[in-house]
Amino acid sequence: MTMKTIQLLRVAHLRGPNIWTYRPVIEAWLDIGDLEDYPSNTLPGFYERLTAWLPGLAVHRCGVGEPGGFLARLREGTWAGHILEHVVLELQNLAGMQTGFGKTRQTSVRGIYKMAFRTRQEQVGRAALNEGLDLVHAAIHDTAFDLPAAVLRLRELVDVHCLGPSTAHIVEAATERGIPHSRLTDGNLVQLGHGAHQRRIWTAETDHTSAIAEEIAGDKDLTKNLLRSAGVPVPEGQVVQTAAEAWEAAEDIGLPVVVKPYNGNHGRGVSLDLTTREDIEAAVVVAQRQGGNRVIVERYVPGNEHRLLVVGTQVVAVARGETAWVTGDGVADVLGLVNQQINTDPRRGATEEFPLNVVKPHESAEIILELERQGLTAYSVPAAGARVLIQRNGNVAFDVTDQVHPSVAATAALAARVVGLDIAGVDMVLEDAARPMDQQRGAVVEVNASPGLLAHLKPASGQPRPIGQAIMAHMFAPGDTGRIKLVGITGQTHTTLIARLVSWMLYIQSQKVGLACRDGFYLGVRRVDARDGAHWDAGQNLLMNRSLEVAVFEHTPQGILSDGLAYDKCTVGVVTDVGDFAALSNFYIDSADKLYNVMRTQVDVILPHGTAVLNAADPQVAEMAPLCDGQVIFYAADPTVQALAAHQTAGGQVVFLQDGHLALAHGLTSSARLPLDTLPAWPDDKLDVVLAAAAAAWALGMTPELIGAGLRTFQIPSQ
Structure with missing residues (x-):
């Protein structure tokens, strides 16, 4: 009787250049036991089971040097260590951590192999090795293996342990420049370069991002006063603490108005185009839940929300927002219509991989308020053909960088400079980003530190922007690799x-x-x-x-x-x-x-x-x-x-x-x-x-x- 199993004798993370490659790898020593006598072509049904679970193996090149090379080796007969190598690589790819390098070499001891595979994160790589071992054993012995559950477990580890997509994009740009990097924490704090020449990033913040500037950006009223003094157009507004004060301020400013948190960012807790006392008082509650007692009431500027990313002194990417609507059919409620007409968009998802968020009209306070203004709830059934406004903001992910007028870009760059941020997300309301500022009713409504980059890296429409390259050019002079x-x-x-x-x-x-x-x-x-x-x-x-x-x-x-x-x-x-x-x-x-x-x-x-x-x-x-x-x-x-x-x-x-x-x-x-x-x-x-x-x-x-x-x-x- 044979066992036909693989034993892990030693697993090590080689964190720097090594005998296998220039990049970090996990090296595993394998004892394949009696599988030394059973290459893949001698295992009945193994090929079919393995390729049914992992069809992506079809593109693995292996030593043949072209897609399908590994499957050819699998059909001809290859050994368990080599198979495990490719399975582990494919599991990492399915989990969203792309890797492609692997090697397996026999030692001088029969049945003992050294296997190395590229991994971008140690815990994920080790977990993929263990999942891969179980999968190979299941394929050999024709037993059950829950691949979706295994991939889900790996994806969860990727989300917890790997760099976020924005930081990863910046690090990739550094690598393209020949700038070395080291991760300093389990989060997104990364060192670029070495010793006295090093720089540091924390997602979209650099070691030159001023703490004072961050504090200013977090104080919306102070930001607005500084911008106004520098000639940047901003909407008139007042800071209030109660619903009654908010209505009084709205009457002074003139309807319609916007209500937003005093210390908020990224559009959270913001209610637009408010014209009644009831709506304004309800919006105050929404804003206070997001950012504390103090809220800002300001003049409503008609137009579309735009987010301009400023790096150094240049606008490097611009995204436009769009309102979200549904059309009633007389049968489905608002929640059902949103799920049918909005959330089915493949660009929407719950993770950072998606440029647009899933819309939840029964959970979002801003959407609940918007529906109430229309006399509806998430469970109301609109009449057939009736259009329902779901969301006025929050969809800022449509690239318009190439359309932006120079005066609009100059206004955003000035706003970032006034606040003091070297990297900033400047939110502007514009009727048309392609028109000069003096020919439209446009204004800067927020300046954010540590701006989100995903809308520019994976826009819902338009081309991705090379944000990482722009940040590297801002941080390092031409030819500088940060090395000592x-x-x-x-x-x-x-x-x-x-x-x-x-x-x-x-x-x-x-x-x-x-x-x-x-x-x-x-x-x-x-x-x-x-x-x-x-x-x-x-x-x-x-x-x-x-x-x-x-x-x-x-x-x-x-x-x-x-x-x-x-x-x-x-x-x-x-x-x-x-x-x-x-x-x-x-x-x-x-x-x-x-x-x-x-x-x-x-x-x-x-x-x-x-x-x-x-x-x-x-x-x-x-x-x-x-x-x-x-x-x-x-x-x-x-x-x-x-x-x-x-x-x-x-x-x-x-x-x-x-x-x-x-x-x-x-x-x-x-x-x-x-x-x-x-x-x-x-x-x-x-x-x-x-x-x-x-x-x-x-x-x-x-x-x-x-x-x-x-x-x-x-x-x-x-x-």
Whole structure:
């Protein structure tokens, strides 16, 4: 009897670049047991059951390189680990978290596989792995599996744990610019860039969004007074606290009027076009429920509501609102008509994925009041052909950016500037956004901090607007990626000492440097934590430090295999040696080729304008040179080492020892020489430390004179 099951031996989240890919992945070690003897084509009905549950597998390319590639492999016969990989990817896609990368590789132990798959969020990825395991087992054994319930569970995790769509859009725009990002909380607070060059966003707020400006925007009466003083057209209004005061104010202002919360935003609790005392008093109750006792009564401006998104000094997107109506049939009540004629629109939904909200006439206080003004409730049955106004505002999702007159855009930009917001949602009532302001009755009715972006990213009609790109252009100058210089040092010999020496040379040049190595965590020369710092968390602490201009990281093969690198890209990557794989057998690293793939990770992440510093005396390290997207500096004690000599002959940079000197040569014609007798007395078995550190410093742009000063003043640790 066979069990035909997959066991999870180990599941790890590799949070940085790793042996599989540049992006975070979940790595699972699988024991497929006797399924090693049962590829997919030997399991009766498996193909049919799996593809019936997951028809989206049809577009998976797999190794064939075209849609349908995975299904071809499935029909021909492939193994359980590979199948689980694709099932997990498809479950994440169904849950709304798009992913496409996965790999599965057999280890040297029969039945044991390593599987890696891309995930944008760890908890969701782990849950998808568990759901996928159950699904594959059900398909193998022809048992029940509730796919809709599984996808719903994953969707709920996506909603809880993943970035919101607006923040995700901004982060994607940052990625397109080559700007790295780190999520600082479980919410939408995100760091863009590193160290002293970093910026931060919180959805549509930046670290330059003024708290004072936010307070002003939240005070509608103060906002209006400031706008009026700057010449921005605003409706006349008064602040009141009681229904009687509201009616008195309305009489002073002149009917019709608008009643809205004093501290409200985004149109919540707003009642429009009020003409009777009864309606005004009812609207006061609605507004007070939303924003407290104080409410604003102001002149009603006829026209359509428009939301203009201002980023910096520019209007980058504009959406128009539309009123919502239903037509009676003499049979259905208002609630039924709304569900039939409005909520069936596929653009409406309860989540942020939808540009329009579901309309609930029996729950919304504003709609209930609007119906009462027409003598109706949500359960009234309008006569056949009778039109019923359901909602005057709240449907601001129809893109009109290209139609907006420059004077309208200038008014919105001025309003944002007066309030002091660098990103603002300016609500304007306009008869026609395409007409000049002086030719229509238009006014600014609200200025909002942290404006919603979804109406511009997924409009109900019209084209989506590149909001993320506009925000990146506002936050970062052209060509600025928010990066500081990062140095990564990988190998199994003297890497800690090299990291400390490189950090010292940077420090004595008055650079604000941080170091994470096995000796601890350093800021400048001060060790702030004596615990082993050669791991992902310590590296992240460096990247978050707003004072640092450069950071140095030591990496071990164990750290790369356990967590990945702490950064996405680096300026300088040093590889000292490949070393022995014996200590990594618990990772199923049992050959020189497998260890090579671990160590090359450091070279894979070097920026195009960066440099790989490679030990030419180690043939495997020298072989990594073509993998580097940037420049290469070879170092070796012996200048006749083949890789170094060939590189120098070709005009490359090399560092070596010759005639009692440390030589830094650029090709055959240009070189600098530092007398070894002027340097501290390094043991012969550690001279490679001096070579590697000097080469890394040279790659960072230090002159030979400064390199010499750094080497002379470094205190060699006692044995």
